[in-house]
Amino acid sequence: MIELQRVGLRYGDGPEILKDVNFKMDQGDMRFLTGPSGAGKSSLLRLLFMALKPSKGLVSIFGQDTSKLGGSNLPLLRRRIGVVFQDFRLLDHLTTFENVALPLRVIGQKPDDYHRDVMDLLDWVGLKDQANARPEILSGGEKQRAAIARAVVSKPEILLADEPTGNVDPVLAKRLLHLFLELNRLGTTVFLATHDLSLIKQAKGQVLRLEHGTLKDETL
Ligand SMILES: Nc1ncnc2c1ncn2[C@@H]1O[C@H](COP(=O)(O)OP(=O)(O)O)[C@@H](O)[C@H]1O
Ligand SMILES: [Mg+2]
Numbered sequence: 001m002i003e004l005q006r007v008g009l010r011y012g013d014g015p016e017i018l019k020d021v022n023f024k025m026d027q028g029d030m031r032f033l034t035g036p037s038g039a040g041k042s043s044l045l046r047l048l049f050m051a052l053k054p055s056k057g058l059v060s061i062f063g064q065d066t067s068k069l070g071g072s073n074l075p076l077l078r079r080r081i082g083v084v085f086q087d088f089r090l091l092d093h094l095t096t097f098e099n100v101a102l103p104l105r106v107i108g109q110k111p112d113d114y115h116r117d118v119m120d121l122l123d124w125v126g127l128k129d130q131a132n133a134r135p136e137i138l139s140g141g142e143k144q145r146a147a148i149a150r151a152v153v154s155k156p157e158i159l160l161a162d163e164p165t166g167n168v169d170p171v172l173a174k175r176l177l178h179l180f181l182e183l184n185r186l187g188t189t190v191f192l193a194t195h196d197l198s199l200i201k202q203a204k205g206q207v208l209r210l211e212h213g214t215l216k217d218e219t220l
Helices: 041-050 073-077 096-106 111-124 140-152 170-186 198-202
Strands: 002-010 016-025 028-033 055-061 082-083 158-162 189-193 207-209 214-217
Touching: 002 041, 016 041, 016 207, 016 214, 028 041, 028 170, 028 198, 041 158, 041 189, 055 198, 082 140, 096 111, 096 140, 111 140, 140 158, 140 170, 158 170, 170 189, 170 198
Parallel strands: 028 189, 028 207, 082 158, 158 189
Antiparallel strands: 002 016, 002 055, 207 214
16 A cells, blocks of 8 residues: 655755665554654655655555656545645635535535534544634644544545644543544554654554664564
């Protein structure tokens, strides 16, 4: 489902951020990605979301070599992936409800079909009262929860999350972890970058550590 072979990455003619990264995930796998700030975790997630192409090596998503994708293939594949960006990327002209419902609207569902599910999800992440609020008035933690709800609402085949609990307290972090685990149990492949060791311990997940451009298996 996800495969990286001898992947190298540099931005322009800058230093090599990733040197020789190899890893593979099958459907239903879950991995945590750790490593110091600046190690390249967000960059690796960008490769998996096909927002970047590798400078070297192969990135294959859903069995397709991402360097060969173009035209309408890319958005179609991206629809099968839910992403929580480190900087949230909510749309300011939409309400919280509309932001979260967007992936369903994009695939042609009507508000009557998804209203209930979206409200239930907002309730689960503690944002029911903010459903009609615009993102600009939400706190950092609330924006993060809205971004997570949007990433999981369509039950994507792959979920990529970049420090998804970086702005919430430990109780809420545990609740959000539950959401990721539940999605994983239902078959979603989950790849989660985090500094939060307690989260990793709670999930007993398989851990990859990115440092000096290479990836090591560091399962606790
Ligand atoms: N768009 C970019 N252009 C140039 N350099 C970048 C860009 N994005 C990230 N970098 C550099 O790549 C390195 C890894 O960054 P990043 O992937 O954000 O690491 P992490 O998420 O682990 O903190 C850093 O040195 C950063 O400055
Ligand atoms: Mg980062």
